[in-house]
Amino acid sequence: MTESCPPAHSRPRRGDNPPITASPTFFICRNGRTRRGCPMEFLVLGPVEAVRDGERVALSGSKIHTVLAAMLLAQDRVVSDARLSSLLWGWDPPATASAQIYTYMSRLRKQLGDEADIVRRPPGYMLRAPGALIDLHEFRQLARDGRRALAERRFEEASESLRRAMRLWRGPALANVTEHLLDAELAPLEEERMLALESRIEADLELGRHEQVTAELTGLVASFPVRERLRAQLMTALYRCGRQADALHAYYEGRGVLAEQLGIDPGEVLGWTYQAVLGGELGLGRTAGARAGRTGPVPSMLPASDGELVGREHELRALRERLGHEEPTQRRILVTGMAGIGKTALAVRAAAENGEHFPDGLLFAELRGSDGAPRAPRAVLAQLLRALGESDPNLPAGDLDELVRLYRTRTAGRRLLLVLDNVSGDRQLAPLLPAGPAAVLITSRRRLARVTAGDTFALPLLDEEAGLDLLAARAGRQRLLEDPDRAEDLVAYCGRLPLALAIAGARLAARPHWTAARLAARLADPAARLAELAFGDLDLSRVLGSSVEQLGAVERSVFGALGGAAGEPFPARWAGDRLGLSEEAAENALESLVDAALLELSGLDDQGRPLYHCHELVRLLAAAAPWEALEPRGPREQVSALALAPAAARDTPVTGAG
Template sequence: MDFRILGPVEARRDGDWIALSGSKVHTVLAAMLLAHGRVVSDSRLGALLWGWDPPVTASAQIYTYMSRLRKLLGDEVEIVRRQPGYVLRAPGARIDVVEFERLDRLGREALRERRFADAQALLTEALGWWRGPALSNVTEFLLEAELPQLEEARMLALENRIEADLALGMHEQVTAELTGLVAEHPVRERLRAQLMTALYRCGRQADALQTYYEGRKVLVDQLGVDPGEALGATYQAVLGGELGLRGAGAARGRSDVPTMLPAAEDGFVGRSAELSLLTARLAAGTNRPRRLLVTGMAGVGKTALAVRAAEESAGHFPDGQLFAELCDQDGTPKDAGEVLVRLLRALGEPGLDGGSPRATDRDELVRLYRARTSGKRLLVVLDDAVGDLQVAPLLPASPQAAVLITSRARLARVTGADTVALAPLDDDESLAVLAAAAGAERLRDDPDSADDLVAYCGGLPLALAVVGARLAARPSRPA
């Protein structure tokens, strides 16, 4: 059984079209398909069929439509009465919106992982399920309730497919399509930015700039707002000549991508729940800034956890991973300007030698850093922060970026939901850390001393690692 709603609502059995008569029957079927196996209440069905003014006989009419659908669809489909409404079950049926959503999800994952050819193929297949305007033969009430989100999903998939096309060097092939899309959707800034990119790569820099100026005027006239971050960053990139083609192969192995993460510690033990929480939060695709904090007392393992989480999440940040220590070894906080210079050098910013006036102008460094990070999928790890004032200039200007901070203090810029407070390790985890550093046999030979050492270290990974290293360096001495 095949069901289709991405176009006129249809049902087919073995390729043969099932005659469904009337917009009301199509509406009831579409509403239950869109519920994805959940109960659709009578009140919801009434609103989708008749709006705010359902007839007195609404329940009886809904019952009639359900009976008619059961007869038309046959035994392959169950339409079951479940208070307070109905649920449709169709095991093994193929539903176009479900296939679209599955392929769209896989395509977005491939795009995040910079597998551009896979992303293009998956998103093209996803968009192929659309046969025209969705839900074109249902009531106006269902159309108003469901069409906007379906159309938005289609537009996002289309924008993602075009992003993959551009990454694969297909700017000439998509320029005409983008021109039509921008004319149809003049306030969609991502489409306009993509058209600017395609025009620039076709050698039409003046047209790319004109596209920006037209978009800025439309946004001001229609919405009263200035161009957003993505469109503004594309404009600056056109002016700076930074939109040259990076092919798919070059993108996967680009030498200009900063990778500043220190080596993860060997023998990382424990913290599985905290590590899972951080990696899941870093992997979540979002257009809102992600700022995560790992806090706890000195020596509790904040840096080790942050580096491990950053290393495991690196694939979600194809534009690079930055790392900065915010305190000297004696605990003195570093000046934010000094840290910015180091990060900007890693991002490829020229002219920041020690004697350069730009290297000492704090405001200029902040401006350069925000320009360099705008629109990029970066992971920034800020280690041992002393407070919000030190962190503020180091936050990237991109909602696709994530910042992972370690600090002994709680930071006002990070919500409680995004704060991981580390407690000392328990005895078993402590013993595992000590064994990883000193050798398991060494501790098995003298278990009482091993227990004493674990107790002395108080569950602090740093203390356990130091003690383990000293044991390993003195193999002839007892624990």
């Protein structure tokens, strides 16, 4: 090797962005048309712009650019009014925010013309532009193509695809929107750009272009000193230029930066590159990127599928769209709904069907203990670290922060799918989130602040046809066909709840001498129904009751009152009258039951106040046990004060969370 590479000097100032190559004068659309052949283009990788037939559409003001960018980044999903308000004005929206948003949307409709349609879909707006070119989508497709070619060792093709992807950037993304949108969206976009850049450099290194990339890498490492992949690539390029001492210096410098700024040691990629430099093992075909994520065990922890998944085709298709393509940043997807709705079954099936997109492994952790209490994050982290190859026998005794740092180091750069089942809340979830580009599929009875509304899938009850299919899958279709009316009664008595239907089907399967009519007769009595919906280790009362056990005292009292509710929606005033609570206190308690998936909102009354609905099986559970935890003659002021207290003050701390 010769000393032909440029020296490591002329570093840019830290914090400077790496150079971005200007875009070409026209794009090639997916259908092969040039820019003037595309009816509409939307550009966000630079200043936000709309282009019609090659001519820039005149959009005025950062607010208009912000609402357009928000809808483009949502990718055919609704952007709520609340989200738009926060992106436009932050935490201090004007009193006329809704009216102003409506005005911006009306103005944008006129400016975009017929090629794009802004649709009002409560609770917000969405943009539809069939056939339009969106530079972010093009960038992501080219980056995916490049990374796939890189993984398949088609290095020339990979380099070209990734260079084309980088040329789509016309400057800093979202350059003319509000600071609130920048704060929310710029960092993920910049991370995508950096990952594509790193992949392009890796392809160039595999092609023997170390001389050409050394100067570029020197500047990048100076600007991004804690990005270990870039530093490993710089070490590789320097070594191949015959500059082993400079390569080692780059490692020692990086180790010091990581220790000083983050308090961690170098990760797997940087450590392997250091050892390869010392051992003279960094010839062509031996880059750190080619090795990253391919050492150690490949975990496969998904539990066995529990029978046929029925009635969830729409949700499976939506999850496949979210999981079935590679993204450089972490994805968090939440499946939520009441107990027994089938969240775990759906998550496990979706993970299994999309496992091929996660070559570094499938992780699974149950976050509810055998006693029904939330598991401590420390114990879950130890379990996951062992699956990732960590052999330290003292893991469970480690400091939580130390375990989190080790866990994120182990998951960095690995394409993993992590399924977290039965998450109790955000406090339990936060330490378990891996580093990117892993995807996290979460099940919880509660909605979570760390997952966006667009990535939350709330499971409804099955319709009658799907309920019959599930019952038939467990009990046998012929038995149901013998008495279809009684089969429909079974679905109704089970409240179209998948767990209840699975238990009913299992009981029929275990008792071939029973007819559907006999089981329907046993379930017809509301007082005996919950007792009948138990078989083996499946017990509907226990599963539903686990949601109640996590409630505070006032919420349990309000839950007990639900036993007297009729099947019709009811207002908070009804619960307040039964328990001697103010309407506001009762509403706060009922909202906590909604959060716990024990109630659902069914609409608003004529005065705009919420109406609540209780599932029949939940109502029977409320009537079956003395859930009231307060003294019946306790001071009304004490009860009201507790009900009106902030929810955070009533939460039970997660054991071992800190």
